[in-house]
Structure formats: C-alpha cells, structure tokens
Amino acid sequence: xxxxxxxxxxxxxxxxxxxxxxxEDQCYAFYVHPQATKTQIKEAVEKLFSGTKVAKVNxxxxxxxxxxxxxxxxxxxxxxxxxxxxxxxTLSAGSIELFEGI
Numbered sequence: 657x658x659x660x661x662x663x664x665x666x667x668x669x670x671x672x673x674x675x676x677x678x679x680e681d682q683c684y685a686f687y688v689h690p691q692a693t694k695t696q697i698k699e700a701v702e703k704l705f706s707g708t709k710v711a712k713v714n715x716x717x718x719x720x721x722x723x724x725x726x727x728x729x730x731x732x733x734x735x736x737x738x739x740x741x742x743x744x745x746t747l748s749a750g751s752i753e754l755f756e757g758i
Contacts, residue, residue: 662700665692670742682747690717690741697743701752711748717741 670685678685688697694713701710720736727733 660689660692660696662696662703665689665696665700666704666743678744682751684745684747684752686743686745688715688741688743690739692741692743694743697745701745705750705752708750708752709748710745712746714744714746715741716744 665688667687667689670687672685675685684701686697686701692700694715697713697715698710702708718740720739723735723737724732725735
C-alpha cells in the first residue's frame with residue numbers, strides 16, 4: 657500500500673458527458689493516483705470536501721497503449737499513452753460544490 661497523503665490521491669475531476677449524467681445519482685468521477693486504494697480514495701473525498709459521506713467507490717485502471725509519434729528527424733518513434741486510474745465515488749450524504757452548476 658502506498659504512503660500517500662489525502663491531497664495527493666485525487667488528481668483532478670473527470671468532466672465527460674457520461675460523468676455529467678452520473679451527477680443525478682450523486683456519483684462523481686475523478687482521476688486518482690494509480691497506487692491509491694478504495695479506502696484511501698474514500699477518506700480523501702471525505703476530508704477534501706467537508707460535509708460529504710461516501711457510500712461506495714468504484715475504480716478502473718486504463719493501461720497504456722502502444723502508439724507511434726511522428727518526428728521530423730527520426731520518422732516514427734515508438735511510445736506509449738499514459739497509465740491512469742479513475743474513481744467513481746457515490747455519495748450517501750452531501751454534495752461536492754466543485755460540480756454544482758454544471
């Protein structure tokens with residue numbers, strides 16, 4: 657288990673059409689640290705956003721894909737996309753002000 661502080665766990669909110677439709681069900685989406693566990697994510701949300709009570713946390717990891725990048729000097733260079741972890745946090749009480757009015 658990684659030794660992470662609660663402010664290091666949540667990287668940024670995930671703003672997509674699907675995540676906006678989930679707001680009706682009190683479900684919020686975030687990009688989180690790849691080594692964060694569900695309990696760490698739950699604690700971080702409850703500490704960062706006061707007045708919230710987390711009911712459930714679902715996570716999914718997107719693994720890097722192979723890509724080729726074009727460079728003028730060397731032609732195509734192999735590379736990879738970024739490994740990311742997403743968290744869908746369902747609240748039982750309260751709301752997150754960051755998502756209000758969207």
